[in-house]
Amino acid sequence: MTESTPPTVRRIAINTGGGDAPGLNAVIRAATLAALREGWEVLGIRRGYMGLLEPEVDGEPGVMQLTANAVRGITHLGGTILGTTTRGNPFGLEVRQPDGTWGKVDRSDEIVECFRKREIDALIAIGGDGSLSIAHALYNKGLPVIGVPKTIDNDLSATDVTFGFQTAVEVATDAIGRLHSTAEAHQRVMVVQLMGRHTGWIALESGISGGADVILIPEIPYHVDRIAEKVRERDVQGRRFSIVVVAEGAQPADGVASYADASGRYGGIADRVAEQITEVTGKETRTLVLGHIQRGGEPIAYDRSLALRFGAAAVRCIREGSLGTMVALQGNRIRAVPLGDAVHDIKRVPADSELVMTARQLGISFGD
Numbered sequence: 001m002t003e004s005t006p007p008t009v010r011r012i013a014i015n016t017g018g019g020d021a022p023g024l025n026a027v028i029r030a031a032t033l034a035a036l037r038e039g040w041e042v043l044g045i046r047r048g049y050m051g052l053l054e055p056e057v058d059g060e061p062g063v064m065q066l067t068a069n070a071v072r073g074i075t076h077l078g079g080t081i082l083g084t085t086t087r088g089n090p091f092g093l094e095v096r097q098p099d100g101t102w103g104k105v106d107r108s109d110e111i112v113e114c115f116r117k118r119e120i121d122a123l124i125a126i127g128g129d130g131s132l133s134i135a136h137a138l139y140n141k142g143l144p145v146i147g148v149p150k151t152i153d154n155d156l157s158a159t160d161v162t163f164g165f166q167t168a169v170e171v172a173t174d175a176i177g178r179l180h181s182t183a184e185a186h187q188r189v190m191v192v193q194l195m196g197r198h199t200g201w202i203a204l205e206s207g208i209s210g211g212a213d214v215i216l217i218p219e220i221p222y223h224v225d226r227i228a229e230k231v232r233e234r235d236v237q238g239r240r241f242s243i244v245v246v247a248e249g250a251q252p253a254d255g256v257a258s259y260a261d262a263s264g265r266y267g268g269i270a271d272r273v274a275e276q277i278t279e280v281t282g283k284e285t286r287t288l289v290l291g292h293i294q295r296g297g298e299p300i301a302y303d304r305s306l307a308l309r310f311g312a313a314a315v316r317c318i319r320e321g322s323l324g325t326m327v328a329l330q331g332n333r334i335r336a337v338p339l340g341d342a343v344h345d346i347k348r349v350p351a352d353s354e355l356v357m358t359a360r361q362l363g364i365s366f367g368d
């Protein structure tokens with residue numbers, strides 16, 4: 001549900017939750033400057049919601065005043081000036097029990113109370129599906145929230161794209177491109193593992209742009225024999241090297257269900273795929289796990305611009321009383337969509353999408 005009566009706003013807060021993504025600071029800057037122009041006071045909550053629960057850590061206050069000066073010159077900076085955490089869900093915070101084991105405690109009521117006491121009229125929550133689900137749950141408890149979609153994975157529904165994604169694709173494309181010469185020099189198969197959790201957006205976009213021969217994504221389960229076929233086909237054509245891009249969440253058609261551990265962290269698939277390629281083809285393989293380089297450093301211009309647009313749009317939503325929504329890019333327009341729609345389902349790569357079709361027409365194998 002969204003409200004449509006413009007509220008009286010005096011003070012808003014901004015936080016960043018979950019894994020960082022290039023462009024977070026640009027959102028913070030745009031939202032802060034736009035809010036200050038409305039005459040509102042702007043607070044920044046550090047480390048998701050933790051800054052409210054831990055008012056001071058190492059002499060640093062949990063909540064900071066966001067002035068024009070505080071957000072000066074940060075559009076191009078990676079990370080987030082507010083800090084973030086992947087372990088700050090107020091509905092299930094991890095706590096050490098007296099017997100030394102870990103348990104979970106729900107402190108969401110305290111968060112709502114903190115907002116009330118500090119007289120914060122609205123929160124701009126910048127996050128991915130996890131953080132926006134938390135924001136949605138807090139909205140259902142009465143907190144006036146606007147969500148801003150962030151994640152390099154691009155897996156949020158209701159928006160065509162999340163900020164941070166294009167920067168990750170750029171970094172991954174550059175890495176894949178650099179592997180061609182060394183792979184060819186040694187006549188090897190290079191297997192590159194990219195992020196994306198249970199979706200293959202980064203692998204697909206950068207695999208196509210970087211000239212991969214094989215792209216493995218979670219949405220299209222693979223057979224090792226089919227990968228080997230592609231590698232052999234290239235050998236026969238005199239191209240005695242291959243580049244295999246594998247999304248960290250890719251799935252073999254048979255066997256292991258997923259390469260995620262109990263906490264949901266992915267790892268290990270590149271090594272396994274490389275081993276199997278060597279077993280079947282006899283070819284030498286090497287692996288590269290690109291990791292957090294995909295998330296670090298400066299956002300590219302596209303993400304800076306999108307992040308600035310999202311930040312400004314979030315302020316317009318507050319001004320218009322469009323709460324419980326998320327700003328989203330649809331076509332070339334920024335719209336407000338119900339927060340619930342955005343976190344309802346993960347956006348996966350449709351196996352019959354135009355991008356997949358393009359890759360197939362270029363001769364790229366999905367191992368299927």
Ligand code: F6P
Pocket residue numbers: 019086128151152153195196197248265266295
């Ligand atoms: O969701 C963003 C992401 O970078 C995923 O692509 C990746 O699986 C995960 O976060 C890594 O999380 P962490 O930074 O906690 O290792």
